[in-house]
């Protein structure tokens with residue numbers, strides 16, 4: 001369970017990115033985070049894995065505040081949260097296989113586990129044939145899949161995806177959505193920031209809308225915009 | 229820490245060195261030069277020390293007896309000196325022998341004695357050897373107190389001057405070495421900093437994926453460590469071959485120069501250099517990590 005309690009985030013003591021946000025997300029939910037550019041979606045996600053600290057309020061994960069964590073516990077937290085970054089954040093100097101294995105290496109998994117798990121996950125995201133390619137040799141959708149593979153490789157309980165369909169054509173975007181939906185059905189809580197109205201409308205999942213840092217809507221099976 | 233992880237650290241460290249190839253070469257060379265000079269100074273100091281000790285051991289005290297002391301009394305004196313503590317040997321060189329030696333030096337054809345007025349003006353003297361070099365000074369003092377002895381000579385002054393020079397060599401050497409070690413630390417720190425910058429993105433991802441602090445730090449630490457160790461290793465190889473070939477050249481040809489030829493002494497210098505080099509490298513990378521690697 002994830003809970004924001006009156007969370008505000010003010011960058012550089014000036015820009016208010018989140019204002020008094022209170023939401024509760026249950027384990028196993030699929031949540032869309034929408035809002036225009038600059039609304040605070042990425043900030044919301046960054047607070048969850050402690051890339052940024054909240055200026056005010058409490059963030060709880062599994063009934064435990066993550067505001068003040070020891071360095072070691074931050075590591076533990078991050079190992080339980082998979083993150084798909086807006087810019088993929090793949091390392092261009094190594095293959096898809098190594099990019100995905102990297103996450104496990106960092107977490108000091110034994111080599112046997114790595115050699116077994118990486119092909120499995122690549123298979124799952126549909127990149128089995130591209131294991132030896134460099135990220136630069138992949139299409140946008142394939143890079144996105146590689147980023148997802150890296151995020152889910154160690155079976156995290158929470159998956160955060162920041163505009164994972166951002167630069168993709170509709171068909172490829174749907175492929176990614178099916179993949180995320182799949183991961184969600186296996187029990188992972190998925191929080192996805194997006195601008196894609198058609199996807200949100202078709203999926204009919206829970207929707208949290210931000211506007212200039214404030215939660216303006218929070219609906220089960222929501223649609224992108226009531227006017228649309 | 230798992231073996232696999234250690235392998236990863238090493239791989240990363242060497243990868244960085246390859247990536248910053250020329251910077252690494254510069255850092256290694258600086259350490260090598262510094263270590264080389266440190267090694268040379270160490271061997272120099274050890275050798276001068278060795279020679280000085282050897283000289284000291286061979287020191288003889290020469291005590292000159294007043295010219296007018298009769299022979300019987302001189303023989304009595306000899307017994308008296310032999311009874312002093314710490315004496316290894318006492319040799320009496322009577323004035324006749326002194327004259328002999330003079331003839332031997334200047335040739336018998338000249339009438340030295342005649343030139344000197346028919347009387348042998350040379351004094352009898354004792355050559356005294358101490359059992360331990362530290363006793364030489366005291367023995368010389370005791371001999372000087374004997375009334376019939378008018379002059380005591382020994383090489384202590386020369387040895388002391390040698391030790392003085394040694395002290396200077398140590399000071400100048402230490403200052404120079406300090407400077408070089410500083411330069412080496414700086415260059416290693418710079419190299420490691422370059423690696424930190426080059427891997428910024430990777431580091432960020434590592435952190436976000438949940439890498440532990442030391443998992444991130446180890447490769448940087450090892451990079452500096454190995455840069456230092458390689459530099460020092462290079463210096464060690466050069467010093468090793470250089471010194472032993474010097475020994476081969478010097479020993480048979482210059483007999484008064486007695487160099488330390490005990491390999492154990494040389495090895496002791498070399499392993500200290502190696503440890504020192506690795507330490508300098510580690511310090512360099514720690515400095516860089518503290519300033520630039522935020523974990």
Ligand SMILES: Nc1ncnc2c1ncn2[C@@H]1O[C@H](COP(=O)(O)OP(=O)(O)OP(=O)(O)O)[C@@H](O)[C@H]1O
Nearest residue numbers: 011012015016017036037038039040041042043044
């Ligand atoms: N590191 C930062 N320093 C200062 N201001 C920031 C920082 N990151 C974001 N902001 C500001 O905070 C506000 C919210 O940014 P955020 O990235 O969360 O928006 P977003 O909803 O993800 O936008 P987009 O849809 O364009 O990705 C913006 O006004 C942005 O300029």
Ligand SMILES: [Mg+2]
Nearest residue numbers: 041042086162
């Ligand atoms: Mg964003």
